[in-house]
Amino acid sequence: KLLMEVKDLTAVIAESGKKILNGVNLSIYEGEIHAIMGKNGSGKSTFAKVLVGHRDYEVTGGSVIFKGENLLEMEAEDRSLAGLFLSFQSPVEIPGVSNSDFLQMAYNARRRKLNLPELDPLQFYGYIMPKLEMVNIKADFLNRNVNEGFSGGEKKRNEILQLAVLGAELAILDEIDSGLDVDALRDVAKAVNALMTPTNSVLMITHYRRLLEFIKPTYIHIMDDGRITKTGYKFLTCREFLGVLELQVRLNMMRS
Ligand code: ADP
Numbered sequence: 367k368l369l370m371e372v373k374d375l376t377a378v379i380a381e382s383g384k385k386i387l388n389g390v391n392l393s394i395y396e397g398e399i400h401a402i403m404g405k406n407g408s409g410k411s412t413f414a415k416v417l418v419g420h421r422d423y424e425v426t427g428g429s430v431i432f433k434g435e436n437l438l439e440m441e442a443e444d445r446s447l448a449g450l451f452l453s454f455q456s457p458v459e460i461p462g463v464s465n466s467d468f469l470q471m472a473y474n475a476r477r478r479k480l481n482l483p484e485l486d487p488l489q490f491y492g493y494i495m496p497k498l499e500m501v502n503i504k505a506d507f508l509n510r511n512v513n514e515g516f517s518g519g520e521k522k523r524n525e526i527l528q529l530a531v532l533g534a535e536l537a538i539l540d541e542i543d544s545g546l547d548v549d550a551l552r553d554v555a556k557a558v559n560a561l562m563t564p565t566n567s568v569l570m571i572t573h574y575r576r577l578l579e580f581i582k583p584t585y586i587h588i589m590d591d592g593r594i595t596k597t598g599y600k601f602l603t604c605r606e607f608l609g610v611l612e613l614q615v616r617l618n619m620m621r622s
């Protein structure tokens with residue numbers, strides 16, 4: 367089932383009018399993992415931020431249908447409540463607000479939207495403990511202020527914790543791998559893989575092939591100058607690739 371369909375999306379920087387997205391086309395079905403790669407400045411983060419309704423950008427053309435609704439007409443907050451999640455390349459600090467309060471507030475807002483009863487602090491504690499384990503972070507994390515004094519790796523883990531708590535039909539992960547050592551990368555990838563279900567999808571933006579070894583995308587896209595210029599079918603592992611190559615060689619031998 368189609369989850370999101372982006373057609374000829376164009377967008378400019380609101381302040382300067384500078385054109386950044388030059389007609390992005392992308393269809394994401396339920397259960398798929400898409401990766402977008404491309405050189406720095408090609409518009410990957412802008413695309414992600416336009417999807418969540420960031421006010422630095424203005425959409426000038428095209429359409430985005432998300433779960434059958436016109437995403438571009440929705441307020442940023444409603445997009446999030448509808449099941450769109452963006453992890454930030456540089457997560458913001460929120461001094462004076464503890465991680466647990468922040469997560470509980472955000473999660474209860476999601477539950478209200480779904481007409482579910484809110485969780486009290488004790489119930490929320492029960493809900494979040496397995497999630498902490500999933501991302502491999504310690505419970506004292508919850509008492510610290512949101513991202514305040516966190517290392518780069520802790521911030522990224524915290525983004526994934528937010529995703530695990532809130533849940534999302536489409537999780538957009540913008541350079542979730544940058545600045546992570548291999549252990550943190552493995553934890554983050556493990557959690558993302560564990561969060562996959564047959565009905566949700568992931569769009570990951572990355573510079574590094576390394577991440578693709580831990581999270582296997584269904585499709586890889588290349589973004590260049592504000593549009594997707596190439597799409598590779600299902601990413602093959604090195605061994606699968608060699609298998610295909612061998613098969614082709616054999617077929618050629620049979621033909622000749
Ligand atoms: P990527 O994520 O692929 O590295 P970005 O989407 O961050 O690329 O940036 C694309 C281009 O748009 C860059 O030239 C960047 O400098 C510019 N840009 C993006 N956002 C802004 C902004 N808010 N203000 C000014 N320039 C921006």
Ligand code: MG
Pocket residue numbers: 406407411
């Ligand atoms: Mg960049």
Ligand code: MG
Pocket residue numbers: 410411412455
């Ligand atoms: Mg970027």
